[in-house]
Amino acid sequence: MSGRPIQLPHVCCPACGxxxxxxxxxxxxxxxxxxxxxxxxxxxxxxxxxxxxxxxxTTKPSRYPAPKHKLPMTTWREAANDRAANDDGPPDKPKSSAAVT
Structure with a gap:
């Protein structure tokens, strides 16, 4: 390890922000x-x-795994908006509003 300080993400003070x-x-x-x-x-x-x-x-397995500290592997899911919108085809036919007798 080098003598450089640890680089952490920006942290806000919980008291004043x-x-x-x-x-x-x-x-x-x-x-x-x-x-x-x-x-x-x-x-x-x-x-x-x-x-x-x-x-x-774990998001990417280590090349040197430590068996006593095994973390669960992340499972990737398809994002909700990755599917094509279903608006390229003809519009749906409107339902009949005729009165039933």
Whole structure:
């Protein structure tokens, strides 16, 4: 591992909504980590909080799998809007509204 800081996604302060930065991280296991954050607005907010990061599933298998830490594999589903719209054919015939006697 290099000495570069951990790059994390943007995290908002849960108290004021401002941007927060990671101060440190504690590794509990191979699949769980706690990251300590501080709000970048120290004068007005100054909130400090912990974010828990957990590996929940695999999207691409590792070349070096760890059998004792096997995560479930993601199942891909077809998106709802990938199917062609059924509007290229002739319109449906309207139902008859004749009165039944």
């Amino acid at each position: 401002g941007r927060a930065f990671a101060r440190s991280a504690g590794k509990t296991s191979l699949t769980f980590r706690e990251v300590y954050f501080t709000c970048r607005n120290p004068d007005a907010c100054g909130h400090q909080f912990v974010v828990e990061m957990t590996a929940t599933r």
